[in-house]
Amino acid sequence: MYAIEMIGVNKRFGNVQANKDIHFCLELGEIHALLGENGAGKTTLMRILYGLYRPDAGEILVNGQKTQILSPKDAIQAGIGMVTQHFTLVPTLTVAENVVLGYTHSQIVSQKDIEARVKAASEKFGIHVDPSVMVKYLSVGERQRVEILKALYRNARVLIMDEPTAVLVPQEVNVLFDSLLQLVKSGLSVIFISHKLNEVMAVCNRITVLRDGQVTGIVNKCDTTQKDLAKMMVGRDTAGLARQVGHKTGTPVYEIKDLNAVNKQGLKALKGVSLSVQKGEILGIAGVSGNGQSELTQVLTGLLVPTSGTIELEGKDITHATPNEITKAGVGRTPEDRHEGMIGDLTVAENFALEDLEKYTHNGFLDQKAILKDAELKIKDFQIKASPTDHLRKLSGGNMQKVVMARALSRNPKVMIASQPTRGLDVGATEYIRKKLLEERDRGGAVLLLSEDLDEIMALSDRIAVIYEGCIRGILPASEATTEKLGMLMAGAC
Amino acid sequence: MEEFIVGFLAATLRIATPLIFGTLGELFCERAGILNLGIEGTMFFGAFVGFAAAAGTGSLLIGLLAAIISGILAGLLMSLLAVILGVNQHVSGLGITLLLTALAMFGFGIIFGHNRVLPSIASFSQIKLLGDIPILGTIFTQYGLTYVAILLIPICAWILYHTNFGLNLRSVGQNPEATDAAGINVYRLRTIALIIGGGLMAMGGAFLSLAQLGSFTFGIINGRGWVCIALIIFANWEPIRVFWGALLFGGVSSLQLRLQTTGIQLPYEAFLALPYIVTIIALSLAGRNASYPAAMLKPYKRE
């Protein structure tokens, strides 16, 4: 008997078949990996198991019993708990309040009482957190522990963890794996969603691989290798992106000196960051999300004013320039989140024109013809599957990102700030974007690449800088940058 | 002088009463994440329904009950639009105010339109809570509903911080996804908040027609609903602070009334406008530190 069995699950979103005829089994007391790239359907499948989505077809068996899961409440009652990348915690409530939310034992709630209960649970399961602290003061790792405690408090027998290490440093990852192994010994079964081969091989017993919504393999860890898994994930021998050596000229064109910045929460996010990018190179910035990349992107694109430090482009000081001035100076800017940085309700052409309004304004009016014509050119250049008058929100993620890149690259910028350029994109779009960045480098431009995808950084960069807790911990030439060295820098080791 | 102060304080409590009801009602809605601009209309409609029911049946309590029911219905309508359909909260709230105002005026025309004289009823009488003690006795000679309003403050604070419902409410206003993931029905929770809110708002209106005025005019609410919206921000969404805010506003209005009788030569409209001006100033000062329920104004939809 399986702890969980999902049979014949289908789910479609619009034109995309996210899950097709999936058959998934979780044995009692195992850590089972659900492996696949972005968009393979792993999260969709688990959201169905947790009652957040309804499948178009298929059934779920819990401990051999056919179970209807129509909402998270049903899932919780069936003993299933889920910890996601986006924590479902309420920042203004305490840890205890968050843990007991929706699971209080009575209508009257006293702080002392719930804190005592949560402390007891914390000790029972070996997950250590202070019940009286407000969640907004906790670190990312601590918040994740609260999420796990939440699930266990509700007597979860099955724990779904969705990309849990995406927000952790290597040391915290080890703590997490130890906890999971402990919990499994006492009878918990874990589904571990990931796209990271090394982790999966480190902690899981069996692995189910998904690709484009279908199961491409179910294997025991001891019967497989990372290479085999990768093939099942991607469908071809991943030779890795062929890296051509860049033609560095050695002349720094973009210099960041001693940059300090404070983020919206009032915490110091950048501490004395100094970098310089040369013509004809891609400088990659590696680091786990939450260590200052977002703030660095915001400062460089003009959205956040640094508290001190300078940014110079070819010797010209653009530290306190507005987004407009930065663009005009010759910086290609891309937003970290394309949904926040582009406007879905406007057309493709309008999104293009927005950065360049003066060019299209004659006698106070906009030159519609010129706007459309230029948009057509960019669409052709970047192979965007859309027409200039399409509303941006209609475009797929990949095409939207192409619009983002086109807007920045078509001005032939002196330096290109590429922030999370392939996040959430499918394989085809990802390859295209990376190709474009390499082309930009080969043209002689300078590229500053910020990415949470370490593989991407290693594949594209000529030099790699590591950011940790707002500081640059080291800058290595690509030839010297191994995963171990980078991992250690990313974890703050010297 | 003593008489002035005593009279001033007594009037302050009385004037604050509908503000307390209205603001507490709006508090439940906003803590759940819904800006309910239907408050002005709900108070007006509650005042009318209360009056009409009391006039029709001769019983003030039935009037009050009818008003509360009308508030509940108003809350349900807002729920249909803002929670279930997910319509823009600003416009739907205003639409409800416009609709309820029109309905009340229409109803008044139908039922009382043929009267030559403004109809009135025997209103609630005041209750001497502390007997005839000098000073305090006079201050605490208030309508029953005023005492109810004052009691509601600690009750609402207790509900918000010491009950399961209050915990869920605070959660859904900050993070409806988290609340949903915890297995709580977001739609139902928000609807209940709107129902409670609507009932309280209507009670505020009914206080004016059934207790203070003993009659119903089209100017009976006169923008108090909007002041409640401002008061909530001023009170940082905390029930206890709602009390102080309502006293402040009530105090300024009461001061204006007292000063009129002393013959100080200032245009009386300036005084009537003063509370609103004070509120804008207070908003500018408090607004910087406002802890808006983070999920307010965003409708929640699960895929």
Added chain:
Amino acid sequence: MFKYKIVRSPAPVWMRTLIPIAAILLSFIISSIFVIIAGANPFAAFYNFLIAPLSSQSSALEVLVKSTPLILTGIAVTFAFTAGYYNIGAEGQLYAGAIAAAWIGINFPQLPSEVIIPLMMVGGFVAGMLWALIPALLKVYLKIDEVVTTLLMNSIIMYFVSYLLNDYWRNPQSGYPQSPDISAAAHFVRLVPKSRLNADFIMAIVVVIIVYFLIRRTPLGLQMRASGANASGARFAGVNVPRTMLTAALVSGGIAGLAGMGEIAGIQFHLIEAISSNFGYTGIIVATLGGLHPLGVAVAALFIGLIGTGSQTVSLALGVPVYLGDIVQSTLLLVTLGMLLLQNYRIERR
């Protein structure tokens, strides 16, 4: 029923054109309940609402008269909403414009029409702008919700108007709370003799056309639409969102001020407390019904004006309280709001 499901994707075109019609039908059905309560025949009521006003020239022209302030407040509200600024203060800004226009019209009897009328327009626009300034600044620089502040400003100016009319400007002859009359030169020219239709209507149409071009064809318009759709995206693209919102808020106030000026110069010729019968709030209804598109707003204003004219006929003819018209209008708003959402869904086979 179970063969179909509701999917979130743009509705087919035929359904989208059906929605306004369905909304109107549904609103009238709901309003019929109240007509019946009032003891009248629903069909007779709706004949009087929709057909009767158009059946004679004088009442058809009256429809245009009633629509004029709604066109202006509707456009004012649309202008602000487009940039993401919820201007609920059109009512107060209208009064500010009326005060300024009245003051100019009263105090310069020697000026000829060609001078004084444009002067009143400028005065009305500037006054409306100034009344919109404080809430706009509070929103842009202190992030204070403009809905609340604009509402409060409405209340404040009502008291000011009351003070003016009962004290400073009380009509010396009649003793009524109304200002002295504006000079004859300050009257808008009458377009059709024996009707109330005057050049105010022309001003409103001109404003619609100007605003249409502003929003659709100028860089400011694009920046406004960007700010209203996605402020962070607009900011990323280099749009100065605070300044854009501020501009939109002020121009919106100015247009609402023009509405007030129009009522002074075209209809009332002196200031009274009732110079606006909720035109500012009805403007919000009109803007929503018009889908925030200037031309749609003009059509919606005409429609609401039609209902407004009709509600008086209904009242007289059937003995129903005149507020029935307000019920129809607000029901129409709420039903339309609910139905607009249907544009985002379509029914598909499983």
